Amino acid sequence: MTLVSGLEISGLDVEVDGKPVLSGIDLSVPSGELHVLLGPNGSGKSSLLAAIMGLPPYRITAGEIRFNGQSLNDLPLCARARLGIGMAFQRPPGLEGVTLEAFAAALSAQDRLTREAAALDLADFTTRQLNVGFSGGEIKRWEILKLMLQDPRLVLFDEPESGVDLEHVIAVGHAIDRIVRAPDTPRTGLVITHTGTILNHVTADRAHILRGGRVIASGAAPTLFAHVQTQGYTAPAA
Numbered sequence: 001m002t003l004v005s006g007l008e009i010s011g012l013d014v015e016v017d018g019k020p021v022l023s024g025i026d027l028s029v030p031s032g033e034l035h036v037l038l039g040p041n042g043s044g045k046s047s048l049l050a051a052i053m054g055l056p057p058y059r060i061t062a063g064e065i066r067f068n069g070q071s072l073n074d075l076p077l078c079a080r081a082r083l084g085i086g087m088a089f090q091r092p093p094g095l096e097g098v099t100l101e102a103f104a105a106a107l108s109a110q111d112r113l114t115r116e117a118a119a120l121d122l123a124d125f126t127t128r129q130l131n132v133g134f135s136g137g138e139i140k141r142w143e144i145l146k147l148m149l150q151d152p153r154l155v156l157f158d159e160p161e162s163g164v165d166l167e168h169v170i171a172v173g174h175a176i177d178r179i180v181r182a183p184d185t186p187r188t189g190l191v192i193t194h195t196g197t198i199l200n201h202v203t204a205d206r207a208h209i210l211r212g213g214r215v216i217a218s219g220a221a222p223t224l225f226a227h228v229q230t231q232g233y234t235a236p237a238a
């Protein structure tokens with residue numbers, strides 16, 4: 001299938017320092033859909049997000065990543081960000097001297113900061129420096145708020161619920177839905193989850209199981225997650 005709009009990955013091989021981490025990945029996420037990546041530790045989930053975002057040291061050695069019909073393979077990170085690709089990181093660094101207010105002002109997104117900071121319980125943080133002294137859960141909530149301010153078109157979430165308490169997971173899930181399901185802005189989303197907690201609060205369309213750097217199964221998100229809970233990261237019988 002060739003998608004005109006959305007994310008399309010075909011025959012993708014990726015290596016790190018000469019070591020293959022992804023092999024023959026075929027994955028399509030149509031515009032307007034949110035897909036989930038499941039898989040055991042070390043199966044290549046974060047490497048896949050990094051390869052889409054263009055983060056070093058992940059190197060594409062075969063295949064192609066396209067977004068809205070444009071190949072990303074030869075684009076540096078900053079060009080991918082300008083195309084509207086954004087990522088909520090697992091362990092983002094602190095940015096001393098840059099406050100949430102200043103970050104929002106640089107993006108002319110002060111209105112969104114006011115609105116969405118309240119929804120993510122970060123209203124008291126606007127004069128704080130980014131990620132400096134934030135708790136683990138606060139960092140995760142800021143990563144979601146950051147995406148709201150950046151207004152990306154392809155949104156990558158690396159374990160958005162890990163370290164987030166149960167009450168705030170609800171806010172994070174609703175915020176992810178607001179990002180991906182904005183009625184007048186078509187967006188595409190890909191989210192990694194281990195526990196599946198976030199799936200109780202977002203509407204996910206499809207899920208994919210990665211194992212050993214390969215996609216071994218794809219299916220409706222609730223069905224595939226239920227399968228993983230009982231059978232582990234295996235391909236369901238046809």
Ligand SMILES: Nc1ncnc2c1ncn2[C@@H]1O[C@H](COP(=O)(O)OP(=O)(O)OP(=O)(O)O)[C@@H](O)[C@H]1O
Pocket residue numbers: 016017021039040041042043044045046047048057
């Ligand atoms: N920068 C790197 N340097 C060396 N090896 C790496 C690097 N990044 C990933 N790898 C290796 O690639 C494999 C896939 O790692 P990756 O982080 O993508 O897995 P994951 O599925 O996201 O795992 P987890 O569920 O534990 O977060 C692992 O064996 C990992 O050690």
